[in-house]
Amino acid sequence: MTVESTLETVFRMESARIIATVARIVRDVGIAEELAQDALVSALEQWPRSGIPDRPGAWLTAAAKHRAVDLVRRRETYARKLAEVGRTLTEESYDPEPSGPGDIDDDVLRLVFTTCHPVLSADARAALTLRLVGGLRTDEIARAFLVPEATVAARITRAKRTLAKAGVEFEVPYGEDRAARLGSVLEVVYLIFNEGYAATAGDDLLRPGLCEDALRLARGLAALMPGESEAHGLAALLELQASRTAARTGPDGKPVLLADQNRSRWNRLLMRRGYAALARAGDGRSYGPYALQAAIAACHARAASYEDTDWATIAALYGRLGTLAPSPVVELNRAVAVSMTEGPETALRIVDALAAEPALSRYHLLPSVRGDLLSRLGRTEEARAEFERAAALTRNESERALLLERAQL
Incomplete structure (x- = not known):
């Protein structure tokens, strides 16, 4: 592996932690991202001559921190902050500030709460957090939101300026402020996990690093808010979804449909963690959207085989979810469950009624589901056309190959 490819991989994995660490020094996420990029450029200049360090992530973090210190030192108005961080700058590792009651001793979680500040619009929060915490490129975020890349780039730029202008503190909020930001934080963590669980583009179906980051964030949020049902619901959902990861692709890397997965490869530890988190989310009657989705995932996890799945319960849970959080995607998923019961x-x-939904016009799973239903009804030529249409819409090469294979009826 070349220096360039190694550095690209390391930076992709470590960028959130580097930015979060530097943001605690400069108190500005936009400047922190610039300093992280400066460290990346420095590595591109030095590593070909000196070799790849034993701990490349730590090298990049240290380089970015030194640039942050230089910046703080040049600003007279930051003299007090320089004194506060001075002790840590001479140490090899970065020691976070002491945690207060109900605080999270985790820079990345601080970064998430900062990028999800209510001073930003909902779209800007999600885009900025996916960029800084999830490490997604602008084009990947654009595909996740089904909007032009230029729109996402503008949102990210404006969001960083807005945070700086508003003087938003780099911290985990408390009390009512924390509760007000929770919904946005949970949504963004979920989006990060989804990008890892089913990549919008590229050759690989999975991006495990994003799943792991989202799981760690979800677990931290649940620990931070033990009385918040939806924090536990999200943690449960991600644990249960992640438990299937190993079975979702075959030895050749091709996707494996749920009906064909080897359930012995499902991770039992993650399943148990998911069940425990779902139990902490409440008794079921007061479930929010994430807990309801976790309950659906639990139905799949508890089934010994695809044929043993309790589809009636799943359809009912999707019905409740559609009432609580109406969405054409939820209705599409309900249609799949209905097909197994009715x-x-x-x-x-149900699916045909969704055809006019603007949000699904470029959503490849709509023709994919329709193709499956038509195939089961014996309408082969129509099914083939739907699978081919779905293949043309997806940006993920693994999914495209699977859909084209299914079109060979």
């Missing part, structure tokens, strides 16, 4: 013809009527 048959493909009933489900096809």
Whole structure:
């Protein structure tokens, strides 16, 4: 592996931690990202001559921190902050500030709460957090939100300026302020996990690093707010979804459909963690959207085989979810469950009613589901056309190959 490719991989994995560490020094996420990029440029200049360090992530963090210190030192108005961080700058590792009651001793979580500040619009919060915490490129975020890349780039730039202008503190909030930001934080963590669980583009179906980061953040949020049902619901959902990761691709890297997965490869530890988190989310009657999705995932996890799945309960849970958080995607998922309980013809009527939904016009799973239902009804030529349409819409090469294979009816 070349220096350039190694550095790209390391930076992709460590960028959130580097930015979060530097942001605690400069108190500005936009400047922190610039300093992290400066460290990346420095590595590109030095590593070809000196070799790749034993701990490349630590090298990049240290380089970015030194640049942050230089910046603080040049600003007379930051003299007090320089004195506060001076002790840590001479040490090899970065020691975080002492935690207060209910605080999280985790720079990345601080970064998430900062980028999800209510001074930003919901779209800007998600885009900025996916960029700084998830490490996603602008084009990947654009595909996740189904908007032009230029729109996302503008949102990120404006968001960083807004945070700086508002003087937003780099901290985990408390009390009512924390509760007000929780929904946005949970949404962004979920989006990061989804990008790792089913990559919007590229050759690989999975990006495990993003899943792991999202899981760590979800667990931290649940620990921070033990009385918050939806924090536990999200943690449960991600644990249960992640438990299937090993079975979702075959030895050749190709995707494996849920019906064909080897369930002995599902991670039992993650499943147990998911069940425990779901139990902490409440008794079921007061479940929020994430807890309801976790309950659906639990139905799949508890089934010994695809045929043993409790599809009636899943359809009912999707019905509750659709009432609580209406969405054409939720309705599409409900149609799949309905097809297993009432048959493909009933489900096809639900799917056809979604055809005019603008949000699904470029969503490849709509024609994919429709193709499956048509195939089960024996309408082979129509099914083939739907699978081919789905293949043309997806940006992920693994999914495209699977859909084209399914089109060979």
